[in-house]
Amino acid sequence: MKIMVTGIGGPAGRNVASLLLERGHSVIGVDMQRISLPGVKVHRIPPASHPSFLEKLCTLAVEESIQLMIPTVSEELPILASEWIKWSDIPAVISQKQAVYDADDKFLTSKRLSNHGVCVPRYLLPSQVSSPEEISLNLGWPCLSKPRVGRGGREVVIRNVKDWPAISMLDDRYILQEFIPGTDYAPNVYIGKKSAIVVLEKTMLKEGIVGNAAEVKRVNAPDVADIAISAAKAMNLTGPMDIDIRRRNDNNPVVLEINARFGANITQAKEVLDAVLEDFGV
Known part of the structure; x- marks a missing residue:
């Protein structure tokens, strides 16, 4: 299948593309920067904030005969969740509009999760x-x-x-x-006809004690998996998700935030991408 991946220059985009290539798919990448990636044809497009972003993306999708579109850039998600279906009949791996909007806003995320009984930081x-x-x-x-x-x-x-x-x-x-001081996790989740979850523990952070993971490892943490699934359902999200969870001093996990897209560490959670592809008949 011919699949478009946005944000191909970022860690999530690169890693999704790498896994797709491993599985024999053709990958068309788009990014706001000039990117060179072996085995991938890359187009430069405006950022999501630009007025011509959607038009350019849709034009490229048609010109390249894309069969599936996978966004990996957070700033694109609210726009694509709202507008993509109006512009194109090419399927996109993204959740529904309101759920994406709520997940994009950390205050709305905390409020919604708290209202549904999912533990979050104060x-x-x-x-x-x-x-x-x-x-x-x-x-x-x-x-x-x-x-x-x-x-x-x-x-x-x-x-x-x-x-x-x-x-x-x-x-x-x-x-x-x-501030939640305990162990930091990044569960990779997919909710769909075929769901999947892989719990990753962040063993090193790029900013020291906050921020993105520099290193991760797969772990068996059923309580973290349970709260991740509960959070996804409370937000009414479907599709791939990268969820940030930490433990309090009493060892109980709480949800910090939800990214409604593939995470940067998807190569450590290949089952999640495979579940997405299976649901889309790839």
Whole structure:
């Protein structure tokens, strides 16, 4: 099958493409940067924020006779979940619009999961606190600040009480979150006709104690798998997901955030991609 992978220059895009090539598929890659990848024909397209992004992507899909489209860039997901079906009849590996929108926003994710009984870190918007004492009472120190819409370790900051002046300057494009100190996991999940889950433990983080994984290993952690599946169902998400989960000091896992796409470490969870391909008749 001829499959288009977006964000081919990123770790998720490269690794998805690598697995597809291993399985004998033709891969057409797209990226906003100039990328060279062995065995893959790559096109440069505008970023998701550009007005011509969708038109260019759809035109390329038709010109290349694509049979399946796999997005791997977080910024593209809300646009494609909302608009792709209006532009193209080529199937895309993406969840439904509202679920993708909610997962894209860390505050809405926390709120929805909490409302459905899925454990999350305690959280607040900056507008909901007016003193360091309130943070101490409601979140505890240290806490995290991070963008509501963002990915990886971008602007994820561990805050201590001395950082209150900086916290007080944040607006509600950010979320404040209880810092969870325990073991960090990245379950790779697929919810569909054929579902799959592989729990990966992050054994090293690129930013030290927060952010993306530099190294992972497969582990048997049934409670982490259970909460990952519960989170996906509570969000009404289908398709592939990369979920961030950590353990509290009492060893209980909590869900930090959900990426409604393949994760960067998909090569360690090949069954998840295989389940997707089987569901799409590939």
